Amino acid sequence: MSRxxxxxxxxxxxxxxxxxxGTLVQYFKxxxxxxxxxxxGTITGKGVLNNRISEYLMSRxxxxxxxxxxxRRLNMREQLVREVExxxxxxxxxxxxxxxxxxxxxxxxxxxxxxxIIEYYLKKDELGDPLVSEEHITAFGWASTHDLDxxxxxxxxxxxxxTGLFLGISIRLIDFKLEFGRLYTDxxxxxxIADEISPDNxxxxxxxxxxxxxxxxxxxxLGRVEEGYREVARRLGILPEGGPVDFxxxxxxx
Ligand code: TMP
Numbered sequence: 001m002s003r004x005x006x007x008x009x010x011x012x013x014x015x016x017x018x019x020x021x022g023t024l025v026q027y028f029k030x031x032x033x034x035x036x037x038x039x040x041g042t043i044t045g046k047g048v049l050n051n052r053i054s055e056y057l058m059s060r061x062x063x064x065x066x067x068x069x070x071x072r073r074l075n076m077r078e079q080l081v082r083e084v085e086x087x088x089x090x091x092x093x094x095x096x097x098x099x100x101x102x103x104x105x106x107x108x109x110x111x112x113x114x115x116x117i118i119e120y121y122l123k124k125d126e127l128g129d130p131l132v133s134e135e136h137i138t139a140f141g142w143a144s145t146h147d148l149d150x151x152x153x154x155x156x157x158x159x160x161x162x163t164g165l166f167l168g169i170s171i172r173l174i175d176f177k178l179e180f181g182r183l184y185t186d187x188x189x190x191x192x193i194a195d196e197i198s199p200d201n202x203x204x205x206x207x208x209x210x211x212x213x214x215x216x217x218x219x220x221x222l223g224r225v226e227e228g229y230r231e232v233a234r235r236l237g238i239l240p241e242g243g244p245v246d247f248x249x250x251x252x253x254x
Contacts, residue, residue, distance in 0.1 A: 004016035004017050004018075011032075012031055012033070012196075015027070022083050023071065024080075025074065028047035030042045030043055030045065032215065032225075034218060035219070036125065036128040043218060043226050049198075049229045050200055053232060056238050058070035061193070061197075064161060068192055069083075069192050084182055086194060090120070090129060090179060091121075091155050092177045093159045093175060093178070094116065094117045094174070096111065097109055097113060098216075099216075116159055118156075123179075147191055151191060154191065158193070158197075159176075170208060171204050171207055174202075174205055176201055177202075178201075179194045199215055211228075213228040214228060214229075
């Protein structure tokens with residue numbers, strides 16, 4: 001890891017001061033956590049894969065005019081991002097019932113939803129990231145009605161675009177979580193996508209077999225977790241020949 005000044009350490013990533021003002025370096029760890037940090041583990045190679053997958057998806061989104069904090073990938077585990085003021089709300093978009101929606105409402109996992117559903121979660125570890133409503137968000141000032149309008153528009157565009165992108169490689173986008181931030185420039189404030197978009201925060205099922213290719217493999221102890229992430233990268237066409245090479249440890253030369 002580099003010797004830059006650390007700004008923040010999360011469960012799966014570390015943020016460092018960037019090389020220029022207004023930038024940060026986002027470092028992807030192999031650490032995984034679930035169920036509000038009650039389950040922890042390591043998925044070897046996950047950081048390298050998520051760095052690449054998130055780079056790829058955010059770049060494709062930028063090409064169709066969806067603003068993100070991503071600037072460029074720096075190396076196997078780090079990317080340069082713009083510093084934003086994080087909005088403390090996780091925005092989940094769901095197409096197929098799974099996870100907490102299935103548990104909360106008793107809807108069988110795999111049921112197609114009548115339309116895409118957006119949910120908001122307050123990012124607060126001590127409270128286990130509770131589900132909140134638009135009323136809570138605006139009343140407590142976490143985001144304005146105007147911010148939310150923009151967030152919903154972006155989230156639905158991302159959903160349409162990524163649904164098609166993944167379907168093209170025979171993957172069903174079941175649901176995903178986005179984070180947003182405010183990007184301050186000289187004369188305006190823009191809402192942009194922050195954090196990452198990867199199998200850590202998307203549910204991705206093989207379109208033919210419904211096999212899970214995301215963090216549910218870790219949450220549910222399904223095994224072959226890294227393989228799921230690697231297969232997503234392989235289908236996206238971003239896996240270097242021979243798999244990702246991480247220069248963390250010397251390799252045995254025979
Ligand atoms: P959920 O069904 O557990 O509420 O998760 C919905 C989506 O949000 C799923 O794709 C996983 C993602 N997610 C995160 O990225 N971080 C979280 O802390 C949680 C709870 C879910």
